Amino acid sequence: MSAAPLAARVDPERHGGSYAYDHPRPAVTVDCVVFGVDEEDLKILLVRRGIPPFEGRWALPGGFVREEEDLPSAARRELQEETGLEKVFLEQLYTFGDLGRDPRGRVISVAYYALVKLGDHRVRAATDAREARWFAAGDVPRLAFDHDRILATARARLQGKVRYQPIGFELLPPKFTLTQLQRVYEKILARPLDKRNFRKKLLATGLLVELDEVERGVAHRAARLYRFDRRKYEQLEKDGFMFEV
Amino acid sequence: MSAAPLAARVDPERHGGSYAYDHPRPAVTVDCVVFGVDEEDLKILLVRRGIPPFEGRWALPGGFVREEEDLPSAARRELQEETGLEKVFLEQLYTFGDLGRDPRGRVISVAYYALVKLGDHRVRAATDAREARWFAAGDVPRLAFDHDRILATARARLQGKVRYQPIGFELLPPKFTLTQLQRVYEKILARPLDKRNFRKKLLATGLLVELDEVERGVAHRAARLYRFDRRKYEQLEKDGFMFEV
DNA sequence: GATCCTTAGTGTGTGTTAGACACGAAGCCA
DNA sequence: TGGCTTCGTGTCTAACACACACTAAGGATC
Numbered sequence: 241m242s243a244a245p246l247a248a249r250v251d252p253e254r255h256g257g258s259y260a261y262d263h264p265r266p267a268v269t270v271d272c273v274v275f276g277v278d279e280e281d282l283k284i285l286l287v288r289r290g291i292p293p294f295e296g297r298w299a300l301p302g303g304f305v306r307e308e309e310d311l312p313s314a315a316r317r318e319l320q321e322e323t324g325l326e327k328v329f330l331e332q333l334y335t336f337g338d339l340g341r342d343p344r345g346r347v348i349s350v351a352y353y354a355l356v357k358l359g360d361h362r363v364r365a366a367t368d369a370r371e372a373r374w375f376a377a378g379d380v381p382r383l384a385f386d387h388d389r390i391l392a393t394a395r396a397r398l399q400g401k402v403r404y405q406p407i408g409f410e411l412l413p414p415k416f417t418l419t420q421l422q423r424v425y426e427k428i429l430a431r432p433l434d435k436r437n438f439r440k441k442l443l444a445t446g447l448l449v450e451l452d453e454v455e456r457g458v459a460h461r462a463a464r465l466y467r468f469d470r471r472k473y474e475q476l477e478k479d480g481f482m483f484e485v
Numbered sequence: 486m487s488a489a490p491l492a493a494r495v496d497p498e499r500h501g502g503s504y505a506y507d508h509p510r511p512a513v514t515v516d517c518v519v520f521g522v523d524e525e526d527l528k529i530l531l532v533r534r535g536i537p538p539f540e541g542r543w544a545l546p547g548g549f550v551r552e553e554e555d556l557p558s559a560a561r562r563e564l565q566e567e568t569g570l571e572k573v574f575l576e577q578l579y580t581f582g583d584l585g586r587d588p589r590g591r592v593i594s595v596a597y598y599a600l601v602k603l604g605d606h607r608v609r610a611a612t613d614a615r616e617a618r619w620f621a622a623g624d625v626p627r628l629a630f631d632h633d634r635i636l637a638t639a640r641a642r643l644q645g646k647v648r649y650q651p652i653g654f655e656l657l658p659p660k661f662t663l664t665q666l667q668r669v670y671e672k673i674l675a676r677p678l679d680k681r682n683f684r685k686k687l688l689a690t691g692l693l694v695e696l697d698e699v700e701r702g703v704a705h706r707a708a709r710l711y712r713f714d715r716r717k718y719e720q721l722e723k724d725g726f727m728f729e730v
Numbered sequence: 731g732a733t734c735c736t737t738a739g740t741g742t743g744t745g746t747t748a749g750a751c752a753c754g755a756a757g758c759c760a
Numbered sequence: 761t762g763g764c765t766t767c768g769t770g771t772c773t774a775a776c777a778c779a780c781a782c783t784a785a786g787g788a789t790c
Contacts, residue, residue, distance in 0.1 A: 261503060262502075267510060307509040332580065334577060339554075345495035419738080455738095460738080461784075461786045663768090679749070682748075703765090705764075706757045706768090707757070707767085709767085732790090734787105734788080736786090737785090738783100739782105739784075743780095749774090760763085
């Protein structure tokens with residue numbers, strides 16, 4: 241933290257409805273990369289911009305950080321406003337601050353990524369009649385601003401993270417079959433996994449609780465349902481344990 | 486990115502020497518956690534604050550981001566100004582934006598961590614007669630702002646990173662012995678490593694080039710010198726290879 | 731109720747790797 | 761010459777990663 245004169249006044253001075261500072265300030269936004277998984281694909285949630293710049297282009301949901309909210313709150317608020325999503329798993333991704341990234345001026349964006357259980361949430365048409373839609377990960381259009389880069393960063397992070405942290409569960413309903421779980425991993429990692437080895441490894445973690453229930457409404461043998469033991473995970477995490485897919 | 490009215494004017498309007506915006510803006514700073522390793526310890530570079538708030542307290546080097554510089558540039562500039570360090574390895578760590586973190590008002594800090602070869606660089610007394618000093622990792626005083634938290638985050642990241650990315654080399658001179666390298670790893674991980682296994686593993690990566698040179702000026706058998714093959718690493722990295730200590 | 735179709739669920743063998751472990755060689759110094 | 765310090769090296773064992781295929785269950789269809 242600098243002790244330079246820049247710091248002399250951090251709070252704004254009011255000038256008839258505007259906010260004045262001794263030195264120019266970048267604007268700060270949050271942008272969210274929202275991942276979901278359905279039967280077919282890894283999906284990403286995008287919104288269509290209703291105003292310039294990049295009017296009509298698809299972009300990550302996000303917006304300006306307000307004075308009285310912290311960063312994750314801003315991310316959650318924007319997600320709620322623009323896509324109707326609430327109570328998602330959310331983690332900070334990276335902060336993008338290149339000079340040319342926003343044609344309107346200096347804008348620094350703190351990017352987050354979110355994991356969503358697709359079945360749970362229905363994406364509401366966003367406010368402002370702006371459109372919100374899921375895109376298959378392999379089928380994302382060119383995005384506004386530097387959002388292509390943010391998305392690429394998020395996908396790399398997701399791939400890295402899924403291998404040693406149990407975030408796969410965040411993308412599934414509370415009760416799930418091992419096959420569903422394997423599908424999620426396969427979609428994120430974009431490669432097939434061996435069924436027996438996958439089950440062996442996941443069950444060996446002790447983080448899955450076998451339920452007295454099976455799948456319903458399928459035209460074949462029904463699979464057993466499991467749930468994720470979050471409490472146990474938090475316990476193991478403290479003791480510095482590792483797992484790897 | 487939002488399309489809300491907030492975005493209507495991103496560039497400032499001038500009012501006799503100050504900068505005015507439609508909406509209040511947080512200030513944006515960068516803060517750097519600088520790691521070094523010497524014969525005894527993992528070390529962290531701190532500066533003593535010359536002005537309030539937290540006057541006289543130790544803090545991470547850092548300061549406000551300027552209008553015309555991107556985030557890593559700001560981090561490097563502040564490092565240079567406050568500690569004299571240049572050309573260090575620098576990576577973004579995390580962005581801290583809690584509401585109460587700076588008593589002067591809303592300040593969002595993008596934190597970086599840096600790795601320094603202690604032998605190479607001499608820490609200059611900072612400008613402004615502010616003091617800059619290395620502290621042993623186990624012996625850091627209470628810091629200004631939320632810098633304790635930033636430091637803790639950086640140490641956790643360093644521990645995680647060193648195990649699967651060859652950043653240990655960034656803390657050593659270009660030519661080093663395997664024992665020196667092992668010491669670096671042991672200090673970062675804060676646990677002893679087996680000598681034979683360590684050498685086996687590191688040499689197996691193929692990233693170390695054995696030089697025709699040995700250590701000089703030691704009162705015992707001289708150890709062979711090695712250098713890190715950065716080119717080969719970048720090659721292997723592209724092919725998605727892994728290593729682990 | 732027989733057949734078909736689809737997915738569930740399960741075990742072994744093999745090669746690789748992690749980790750424990752100790753001693754002779756080299757070089758400097760006194 | 762002897763002593764001190766660090767260098768440099770190999771093997772064994774246990775655990776793990778990975779490859780691999782068949783029977784069981786259940787609904788759908790005729």
